[in-house]
Amino acid sequence: MPTDQTFVIVGASLAGAKAAETLRGEGFDGRVILIGAEAQRPYERPPLSKDYLRRETTDKPYVHDEGFYDENDIELRLSTQVESIDPSASQVVLAGGERIGFDRLLLTTGAEPRRLDVPGGDLDGILYLREIADSDAIADRIDAGGKLVTIGAGWIGAEVAASARTKGCDVTVLERSALPLERVLGPELGAIYRDIHADHGVKLLADTALESFEGSRAVESVRTADGRSIDADFVVVGVGVAPRTQLAEAAGLELRNGVVTTERLETSVPGIFAAGDVANALHPLYGEHIRIEHWANALNQGPAAAHNMLGQQAPYDKIPYFFSDQYDVGMEYAGYATEWDEVVFRGDVEAREFIAFWVTGGRVVAGMNVNVWDVIDQIQAIIRSGDMVDPVRLADQDVPLEELVPTVDEAERR
Numbered sequence: 001m002p003t004d005q006t007f008v009i010v011g012a013s014l015a016g017a018k019a020a021e022t023l024r025g026e027g028f029d030g031r032v033i034l035i036g037a038e039a040q041r042p043y044e045r046p047p048l049s050k051d052y053l054r055r056e057t058t059d060k061p062y063v064h065d066e067g068f069y070d071e072n073d074i075e076l077r078l079s080t081q082v083e084s085i086d087p088s089a090s091q092v093v094l095a096g097g098e099r100i101g102f103d104r105l106l107l108t109t110g111a112e113p114r115r116l117d118v119p120g121g122d123l124d125g126i127l128y129l130r131e132i133a134d135s136d137a138i139a140d141r142i143d144a145g146g147k148l149v150t151i152g153a154g155w156i157g158a159e160v161a162a163s164a165r166t167k168g169c170d171v172t173v174l175e176r177s178a179l180p181l182e183r184v185l186g187p188e189l190g191a192i193y194r195d196i197h198a199d200h201g202v203k204l205l206a207d208t209a210l211e212s213f214e215g216s217r218a219v220e221s222v223r224t225a226d227g228r229s230i231d232a233d234f235v236v237v238g239v240g241v242a243p244r245t246q247l248a249e250a251a252g253l254e255l256r257n258g259v260v261t262t263e264r265l266e267t268s269v270p271g272i273f274a275a276g277d278v279a280n281a282l283h284p285l286y287g288e289h290i291r292i293e294h295w296a297n298a299l300n301q302g303p304a305a306a307h308n309m310l311g312q313q314a315p316y317d318k319i320p321y322f323f324s325d326q327y328d329v330g331m332e333y334a335g336y337a338t339e340w341d342e343v344v345f346r347g348d349v350e351a352r353e354f355i356a357f358w359v360t361g362g363r364v365v366a367g368m369n370v371n372v373w374d375v376i377d378q379i380q381a382i383i384r385s386g387d388m389v390d391p392v393r394l395a396d397q398d399v400p401l402e403e404l405v406p407t408v409d410e411a412e413r414r
C-alpha cells in the first residue's frame with residue numbers, strides 16, 4: 001500500500017479501534033484517522049451493565065492504553081461528529097464543515113438504544129444504557145437504593161436487574177414476552193433465567209405491556225397495559241438497539257437491517273466497508289446476511305474489515321459468539337439459531353452447570369455453556385462441522401465433547 005493513502009474510520013468504537021490497530025499491525029503506513037462522537041477514547045461496553053455498573057471496578061474499560069494511538073500514529077479525533085459522507089468525492093464531512101478525503105472508509109457507527117414513545121417517556125429518572133456516562137448515571141441511582149423497574153428482559157434489562165439486585169435494590173422487570181431472553185434463547189432457557197432471577201428476588205411481570213410512566217417531574221410509577229401500577233424510583237429501558245445507519249443512508253449505501261456488506265465487509269459502494277453492530281454482513285457459513293449486536297463480532301470484524309481494506313481476501317466467517325454474566329451465572333453462547341427442533345442438555349441443569357445444544361435436523365446449530373468453561377472451541381467445532389449428532393451422546397457427559405467433533409482429517413475430507 002502506498003504511504004500517501006488515507007484510511008478513515010467513522011466510529012471510535014471497539015470495531016473501529018481494532019481495525020486501526022490491525023491496519024498498523026499489517027504495516028500500513030498511510031494516514032489512519034479514527035473519528036468518534038464520544039469524548040472517551042474507544043472502550044468496551046460489556047462491563048457497563050456488570051462490574052463497572054456495580055462499581056466493583058473504577059477502571060474504565062478502554063480498548064487501548066492512552067498512549068497507543070500516538071505511538072501508532074493513529075489520528076484519534078474524539079468529540080467529533082461526522083455529518084455526512086460524500087462518496088463521489090471520497091470525503092467525509094465533519095460537523096463544522098471540515099472535509100477529510102479518504103481512499104478507504106470504514107463505518108463502525110454501531111447501534112443506539114431504541115427509545116420508548118409512551119406518555120411520560122421523558123420524565124426524569126427514565127434511563128437508557130449505552131455509554132459510560134449512562135452507566136455512571138444508573139450506578140448513582142443504584143447506589144442511592146430504592147425501587148428499579150427495568151423495561152425489557154433482554155440482555156441489558158436482565159443484566160441491569162441482576163446488578164441492581166446484587167446491590168440491594170428492589171427490582172421489577174417488565175417483559176412483553178412470556179419469559180426473559182426468550183427471543184434469542186427460546187422457552188427452555190428463558191425459563192431457567194426466569195428462575196435465576198426469581199431466586200434472587202427479582203419480580204418478573206411477564207406477558208405484560210407498558211402503557212405509560214407517571215410522575216410529576218420525575219418518574220414515580222410505571223403503568224402497565226392491564227392497568228397495574230408499579231412504584232419506581234428509577235427506570236432502565238432495555239428494549240433493543242437500532243443500527244446507526246443515518247450516514248450510510250444519506251450516502252446512498254444499500255441498507256437492510258443495517259448496512260449491507262459482502263462477506264469481505266465491503267458495502268454496496270466499493271472502498272467503503274462496515275463492521276460491528278451496524279453491519280449486516282453476508283456470512284459464508286450460513287449463506288445469508290446476519291447482523292450481530294455482540295462484543296466478539298465487533299472485536300473480530302474490525303480486524304477483518306482492515307484486512308479487506310488493504311486488499312486482502314479475508315471473508316468474515318466466524319461463528320457468532322456472545323457472553324453474559326448475571327449474579328453467579330456466567331454463560332457463553334455460540335451459533336445462530338432462529339428455529340430448532342429440540343434443545344439437548346448435558347450436565348446439571350438444577351445446579352446451573354450445563355451445556356445446552358440447539359439441534360435442527362439432527363445438527364447442532366447453537367450451543368451455550370452455563371458455568372462450564374473451556375468448552376466453547378469444541379462447541380464451535382461441532383457447529384461448524386455441520387455433522388449429524390446423536391442426541392444421546394450429546395447429552396451424555398461421559399462422552400467427551402472432543403469425540404463429537406470431527407477430526408481434522410475428517411473435516412478436511414469434506
Ligand SMILES: Cc1cc2nc3c(=O)[nH]c(=O)nc-3n(C[C@H](O)[C@H](O)[C@H](O)COP(=O)(O)OP(=O)(O)OC[C@H]3O[C@@H](n4cnc5c(N)ncnc54)[C@H](O)[C@@H]3O)c2cc1C
Nearest residue numbers: 011013015037045046082110111276277293294295298322
Ligand atoms: C451495557 C452493554 C452491555 C453489553 N454487554 C455485552 C455482553 O455481555 N456480551 C456481548 O457479547 N455484547 C455485549 N454488549 C454489546 C457490545 O458492546 C456491542 O456489540 C459493541 O459495543 C458493538 O461495537 P461497535 O464497534 O459495533 O460499535 P459501538 O460500540 O456501538 O460504537 C459506535 C461508536 O460510533 C460512534 N458514532 C456513531 N455515529 C457517529 C458519527 N456520525 N460520527 C462520529 N462517531 C459516530 C458512536 O458515538 C459510538 O461511540 C453490550 C452492550 C452494552 C451497551
